[in-house]
Amino acid sequence: MAKRVEATGVTAYYGSFKAIDNINLRVEPKTVTALIGPSGCGKSTFLRSINRMHEVLPGARVEGSLTVDDENIYDKDVDVTAVRRMIGMVFQRPNPFPTMSIFDNVVAGLKLNGVRRKSVLQDAAEKALRSANLWDEVKDRLGKPGAGLSGGQQQRLCIARTIAVEPQVVLMDEPCSALDPISTLAIEDLMFKLKDKYTIIIVTHNMQQAARVSDRTAFFSIERTGDPGRLIEHDSTQKIFSNPSQKKTEDYITGRFG
């Protein structure tokens, strides 16, 4: 159910602008890895290159290799949709499909995969919503629009939608940045739970959050604006937050950055 992700020499461009340069990072199965670093250092760019969402933008491209259990997802004959099914993504702002009910939102991915049987969909929806800690709050109004939920509920709905297709890896780009502390805690709890089954990579600006939820932390940074982002240090979260080996990392986590 969970796979190892390994980036080797990943470099990503927006047109001619190089946003990240030569990222080498290995993420073990069933762990949570936090990506931290100052704004604009390419965390989102790197995250989006892991499920090939980067190339969706016009002119954007990725070089290097990214393997998931030794399969290079950037191989020419790999089906992009299969990659994205295997590597789910939760976005910074909750983005449920506005025209769909809660239920239809959760099973959207399954329907895209051709699952039609009502009973299968119902079971899958309940399971995903339970894993996302949302079931009790919405079980009586599954037919209501997904966009009518609170922000935190919407984000958990998006998580449910992502895990309903049972991916191997779950990517989260600042999933709590639009949420209140209670919803944030709910989602952090959720990450603990999901770790049993999935490999999780999360971008966060919240140091406490990184320290709380992640096993390993990767620190990205840029020299100056216009330079590409680089991976400065990658180690166990404990080490990064107590005794980082790079001066830059220490400056950043102690707030002396910039």
Added chain:
Amino acid sequence: MADRHSRSADVSTGGPGVTSSHARPAGATASTGVLDGQPGGNAPVPPDFRINGGGLGGGGSLPRRKGFGAESMFRGLTLAAGTMVLVIIVAITVFLIAKAVPALRADDANFLTETDWFANDSPPRFGIAALAFGTVVSAVIALVVAVPIALGIALYLSHYAHQRIATTLGFLIDLLAAVPSVVFGLWGVIVFVEPVRDFSVWLNKYFSWIPLFGGDGPFGRSLMLGGLVLAIMVLPIITSLSREVFMQTPTANEEAALALGSTKWEMIRTAVLPYGRPGVIASVMLGLGRALGETIALAMTLGFINEISPNIIKNGGNTIAANIANGFGEAGEIGRGALIASGLVLFTITLVVNMIARAIIYRRREFTESAA
């Protein structure tokens, strides 16, 4: 309270700092504090307070409400404009009904079921049935042909075509919308009628067992010709509006679908089409309105036989609007009243169609509203 008051007094009682910031061009005021090298100017005033306040926040006592100012004048103006529209509509309606009723009284046939239109005979015999039928059928043909093509082009322009192609093609389609309908009529009856006739003959040869394509000619100046010309006329409306709403689909939703592993077409079905649905319905309704009310293009292309027949390829067909255009010149008093009555029926048809469209949009309001 006291604190706030002293602050605003600082700002607006006109100390030298304030006057100097007034003297600067608008763009420069934001950075006054920084440029002056005296952060915040007057110490207790946060810089942004000065930007927004700039003295407008008011110190001293509150000014009295103005009895007559731009505000109340504007309100009066809009009220007058709104009322005027209402008055004009009521006046037109009253006038039309007043003209139509005597003609309907004089009608020797049942206005609703009679197919012929001999309003100038004595006694006058006329009915709306065949005209209403032709109006609806030609509009339906137009939509059946135009909507799929228009949506296809709109999707192509919004999600598939390269920027430059999309701009050029979009421009050409908008150009199509600018062609006057009389030109479409001329083109339809002189040029387009030939291929349509050939096509009708072919349809008749192989599909005459379908009532739509039966009969034994002559073919050509038929409801199908009229409907196809209408289709070309409504195509640009539906295309450009649908393209607009498709392009407004939030990127977040498109990416959500893609991240679930959908292909481009699946993404369009999951995110773009449902999001654009109300807009598409609205654009189709606008197109339908145009098709129902189109006058001159149909007056030139149709074969003018008032009958209700399922056959859409043989010469004939007539619509309410075309009948008015063709008949108004030589109509007498009763004839005019009869045409006005038919116009009221057209108005009713359009109204009903619009109400149905609204009902469709309204039914999913819970979803579309939270989408906005």
